[in-house]
Amino acid sequence: MTTKAYGAQAADKSLEPMTIERRQPGLHDVQIEIAYCGVCHSDLHTVRSEWAGTLYPCVPGHEIVGHVTAIGAEVTDFRVGETVGVGCLVDSCQHCDSCHDGLEQFCENGWTGTYNSPTKDAPGHTLGGYSQRIVVSDKFVLKIRHPEEQLAAVAPLLCAGITTYSPLRHWEAGPGKTVGIVGIGGLGHMGIKIAHAMGAHTVAFSTSESKRADALKLGADEVIISKDPAEMAKHKNRFDLILDTVGSSHNLDAYTTLLKRDGTLCLIGVPEHPHPTPSIEPLIFGRRAIAGSLIGGIAETQEMLDFCAEKGIVSDIELIRAQEIDTAYDRMVKSDVKYRFVIDIASLAS
Incomplete structure (x- = not known):
C-alpha cells in the first residue's frame, strides 16, 4: 500500500515529497489516517545525521494523531473512525522484565522506534509520521479523548508531554x-x-x-x-x-x-x-x-493523555504545512518557536 510522505534522501538534502510503502494491516494491526504530526528536535537530529545511525530514506515524526481507517481481525480495543495517537514506540520484545512492567521504553532487547529502527517492512527500517497513513500494532496505539478542535495541539503530547x-x-x-x-x-x-x-x-x-x-x-x-x-x-x-x-x-x-x-x-x-x-x-x-528519564511506557502514556484531556492541557503550537519543514528546522535551531511545530498532514495532498 503506497502513501505520500515527506522525508530526506541524505543528510545534506532538503526534505521532499516521496511515496512510501505501508504494510496491509495484519491480525493485530491498526491502520491510521494521520491528521497531524508534531515536530520534535529528535527529527532534526536524525534527518541531518547529527546522531549516528540515520537510515535513508528518512521519514521522521513520532508525535502522531489521526483516525482509525482499518483494523486487523483480532483487534478488539479500537474501531474504525476512532481518534488515536502513536508516540515514539511501535514495538518492543514484550517478554523482558521492563516490558512485563509496562516500561517498554526500557526494553532490554531494544524497542522499535516509530522511525529509523530496523523492521521487516520496506525499506527495512521504520518510517514515521510525516506521512498520510501508518500501520501500527494495536499494543502501541493510544486513545485520544481531547475534542477534535484540539487535535493539532495534542500531537506533541506524544513525545514532549x-x-x-x-x-x-x-x-x-x-x-x-x-x-x-x-x-x-x-x-x-x-x-x-x-x-x-x-x-x-x-x-x-x-x-x-x-x-x-x-x-x-x-x-x-x-x-x-x-x-x-x-x-x-x-x-x-x-x-x-x-x-x-x-x-x-x-x-x-x-x-x-x-x-x-x-x-x-x-x-x-x-x-x-x-x-x-x-x-x-x-x-x-x-x-x-x-x-x-526516557519518554514513558504505553500504559503511562495513555494515563498522561487521559490526565491532559481531563485538565484541558495541550501544547502551545504553530501549525505548518509539510512544505515548510526545512524552514521550521532552521527556526528550531534558533529556538524561534513557541513552543512546538505541528505539521498539518492534509498539506501532503498538494
Missing part, C-alpha cells in the same frame, strides 16, 4: 512538593503545565528575563533567572525535584545545590556534548541524586 509527565509522576510531583523546570521550550513548557496541574509548587528556571511573563502564563508560580548567581543562591536546599529539559551542555552543580536532602535532579534533555562532571560533595552531603 510524556517525556515530562513520566518523571513528574515517578518522583511524585504534587501538593506539598516544590518542583523546578529548567528551560522554557518544547519540553519545558509542557513540564510547567503538567507540574502545575499535578498540584506542585512549580518554579521555572530561565536564562532570560524576557521569558518570565510567558512562564507565569504557562502556570509557573515563580520564575528564577538562572544566570544570576545571587538569585540562585537564595533557593538552596529548597527543591524536591528539578526537571532539566535543556538540550545543551551546562553546569549541573548550579541545580544540585538547590535540592533538598533526598532531592533529585532529573535530566531529560540530551546535550550535544557531555555535561561538565558534577561536583560530588552536594550529592554526598545531601543524599541528593542526579537521574535521567
